[in-house]
Each structure stands twice: as structure tokens, then as C-alpha cells.
Amino acid sequence: MRVLLVEDEDGLVSALRTGLARAGYAVDAALTGAEAVEKLAATAYDLMILDITLPDTNGLDLCRGVRRGVIPTAAGPDLRVLMLTARAGLADRVRGLDEGADDYLTKPFALVELQARIRALLRRDITAGSAVLTVGGLLLDSARHLASRDGRELQLTLKEFGVLRYLMSRPGHVVSAEELLEHVWDENADPFTQSVRVTVGTLRRKLTVDSEEPLLETVIGRGYRLRVAS
Incomplete structure (x- = not known):
């Protein structure tokens, strides 16, 4: 499955690309919101992992734009969005989900939990059971x-x-x-x-x-x- 990782921390990008690739995912990375918009328009990603704090935009705005169709995506409505952010407050989590995220995970996190959440999101259209x-x-x-x-x-x-x-x-x-x-x-x-x-x-x-x-x-x-x- 094809994943777009929108994250500006180089170390985290490198670690996640390696960890997710070992789990069998094809991972592209975007370090800015503008780069993410370009890639979303060109490739039908199965999942976007999205940080809220980006150097040129707010990830919540990017998520909202995708859900409302303001930001065109090759994947269309099938694109799943997982927020991955240091903002751990209840209000932040609620807003992230209200803006259209399918799931919300806070940093720091365990890779095995992220992988489990990814599996859960990607299997929604094929099975309601286990992995x-x-x-x-x-x-x-x-x-x-x-x-x-x-x-x-x-x-x-x-x-x-x-x-x-x-x-x-x-x-x-x-x-x-x-x-x-x-x-x-x-x-x-x-x-x-x-x-x-x-x-x-x-x-x-x-x-x-x-x-x-x-x-x-x-x-x-x-x-x-x-x-x-x-």
C-alpha cells in the first residue's frame, strides 16, 4: 500500500520510512504542506500520515482542504488520514477528528502501534476483522x-x-x-x-x-x- 508521510523532522521521516518499508509499505515523504499538495494531486495514495505543525501551513488546514475537495487528490474520497502530532490535548484530538482525520496518534509513539493503526485504516474497505x-x-x-x-x-x-x-x-x-x-x-x-x-x-x-x-x-x-x- 502507498503511504504519504507529511512531516518536517528529518530524523523521524528517515526512521518511519525504514520501519514502514520493512512492514511492506511504499512510503513517500513531503517535508512541507506545499510539497504534500503536489504529491496528493499526482498519486493515488492509500493513506496520508500528517503532522499538524508544518513549516508553511497547519496540518489541520491541509486535512480540511482535502476533505472538502478544495485540495484535489488523485485518491479522491478513498484517501485515509492519520494525524501524527505532538499535540496531545483533548481539544486538539477532537479538532483533528472533526477536520476529517480518520485517526489521531500523539508523539511520542511506538512504531508497532502506528503500524496497527495503519492496518486498521487500510482494511476498512476489505474486512472488519483482524489483520x-x-x-x-x-x-x-x-x-x-x-x-x-x-x-x-x-x-x-x-x-x-x-x-x-x-x-x-x-x-x-x-x-x-x-x-x-x-x-x-x-x-x-x-x-x-x-x-x-x-x-x-x-x-x-x-x-x-x-x-x-x-x-x-x-x-x-x-x-x-x-x-x-x-
Whole structure:
């Protein structure tokens, strides 16, 4: 999943990019509100992690602008917003949620809690349960970073895990290579490489061994589709 981190503390940006990348997220960063506005218009992010105190604007104003449509976003109304700020007062938390944030976490914080809150926000449209996704015999546990098919553990790279998680959130739907690139890779990815095709190819081989029914299929000219085994 693709995350935009809007934060002006370089050390925190570096730490969060590393920690979230290890959890399988593609993370872009914006150090100012103006930079965030540009990136929001260009990329359909799944989640924005937003500080309130920014050098050129107030994060609350940015959140309100996004929710009211004053600030255009490629993600549209599906963009989730998690406020991450040192402002811990009750009035601050209430205002943040009233301005349109989906969740509010105060600094200092534990990375594991931030990751749990991110999982909760990103699964709202796919399941009301735990961090575990299931599609047929496929099981994916985002919290423990484990995936299996019919009890057989899958040894996946971070990108393969990210692609599988995205496809499992949309079983039966055709997902284009461009969509996968936008939601699983970060802004440093070269759109002209064969990264998506290669990653999908290795994932397909890991999903199906011996006489198992193929689960991941290519729809020529359109993209890829995950289907449930019969």
C-alpha cells in the first residue's frame, strides 16, 4: 500500500520510512504542506500520515482542504488520514477528528502501534476483522508478515507480499500493472522498468507448485487477477 508521510523532522521521516518499508509499505515523504499538495494531486495514495505543525501551513488546514475537495487528490474520497502530532490535548484530538482525520496518534509513539493503526485504516474497505486476509486457501497476516496457501507457508519478498496483499484486497478484479506500481512501489520506482512484471511472475510461481490450481492469472492487455481456487 502507498503511504504519504507529511512531516518536517528529518530524523523521524528517515526512521518511519525504514520501519514502514520493512512492514511492506511504499512510503513517500513531503517535508512541507506545499510539497504534500503536489504529491496528493499526482498519486493515488492509500493513506496520508500528517503532522499538524508544518513549516508553511497547519496540518489541520491541509486535512480540511482535502476533505472538502478544495485540495484535489488523485485518491479522491478513498484517501485515509492519520494525524501524527505532538499535540496531545483533548481539544486538539477532537479538532483533528472533526477536520476529517480518520485517526489521531500523539508523539511520542511506538512504531508497532502506528503500524496497527495503519492496518486498521487500510482494511476498512476489505474486512472488519483482524489483520488477517483470507481468499480461498490463501491467508495473509500483515501483523506477523506471514502468508500461506492451504497451510503451506509462502516465502515472499517485501514487494511480493505487497502485491499479494493488494490483489487479495480485490479478489476477482483485474488490477493493471500501473495500479500495482502506484500502490506497492514508492516514488523512486522507475515506471519504465519491468519490476511489476518480474515481481508478479515470481509471486505466481510461489503461489502455485506441483499440481496446485493456478491462482494468479494474466489478463492480456489489462493486468492481473487473483481468483479463488475451486
